[in-house]
Amino acid sequence: MRSDTIVLLGVNHKKTPLAVREKLALTGGYEEPLERLRQIKGLNGYFLLSTCNRVEILFTCQQPEAMRIEVLDLLFAGKVTREEVRDSIYSYENEEAVQHLFMVSSSLDSMIVGESQILGQLKEAFRHASEQKTSCQVINKLLHKSFSVAKRVRTETQIGASAVSISYAAVELGRKIFGDLRGKRVMLVGAGEMAELAAEHLVGQGAADMIVANRTLERAMKLADRFNGRAVGLDELVEQLVNVDIIISSTGASDLILFKKEVSGAMRKRRGQPLFFIDIAVPRDLDPEINKLDNVFLYDIDDLNNVVEMNREQRDKEAVKARRIVEEESLKFNRWIDSQELTPTIKELRQTVDAICRTELARTLPRLNGISKKEQKSIERMASAIAGKILHNPMQYLKTDHPCVDQGERIAQVRSLFKLHEENCTLSQKSQTRDDE
8 A cells, every 4th residue: 555646647649539638728828727637635736738630647645535626626727627527537546657757758658659859858848847846856856767768768779760650751851851850841732731730840959940832821821830930921932942941831722822933043042951851641732843952852752652561560669679778767667656655654663663772772781780891892793683583574574575465455454463553662671661560
């Protein structure tokens, strides 16, 4: 029986529709919801994570059922009804909560398995919890451990090396062309789901300026605002080629929207600076002849599909290794939690037996007239050795897993046998009373 229960509640892309996730996202930042959670009596520490694909809260408490209801009501009040999220919210406790967090930090629970953005989002969320002093010892330890688990997965597997989605593959191709996407200027042509996913990956890789070109300016503005970019109309597409390095096109147009001649003119103004096109539209947006221009690189969806298929099998193999690492690290962390449950009882047990020894030595040694300091030390060592032998079996019983008795029961039995739960009533006091009588 744990003194505190670790609880993790959340919604994510696997179980919750986007329309609901949008309502639950912490668009105003972490400060206000973290402060509101402080009102709940019974939370010993808590941490919030909000991304495009998930909202999760991790906390410790002694009454998980009651706290679960209070936390959900406070966080989601006025945003959604209980009926809307009843089938979407997942809830994990203790070992399952630990393993889920490690899966998240290692990107094994991400929409794109192996992506690296989630670890940075976790660290940022933890920074806010630390600054507002809402975390506790267990949560601090758990979050830091999740960071090291993610690092171990990255170090010991190749799970992040291969693209397994069209949008992610497009960004990975961009990295191969430019080496580093930090500071690169990007234009998204189209404002649909594929463009949105590509934008997320590009921002995660450090892309700087972002332009969104779309036939409907309102949709372009909405997507651009989300990534601190700017919107332009589709009729400005050719003009903007001079100002960007990477163009990802994913419109629903029925015909080509950009031709070799137009790109050739832009390349003269760019003075040969490389231009990278990724056409993920079906039917294609971009003239295939564009690829014949010097310093221009054009990939279409077939190129990307080939990359994805080659990489998917390899990443699946790496994911098996990564899950094994997560399981190992989860077991280690839960052993640490168990050791924390044992510590108070072990400490009290030692103090109780040591107190008996000190009391009996203090009562007995003055009566032994004429013994030398050396003999006195020998008697003290003997008493200490006897205490150690008395403690050996109960200590082993506490620390060793038993097939029929769980740790909580073993702790309760030892505390009862040695009367650790009774204040002001120690074995040494009883011994002293009998001797006085």
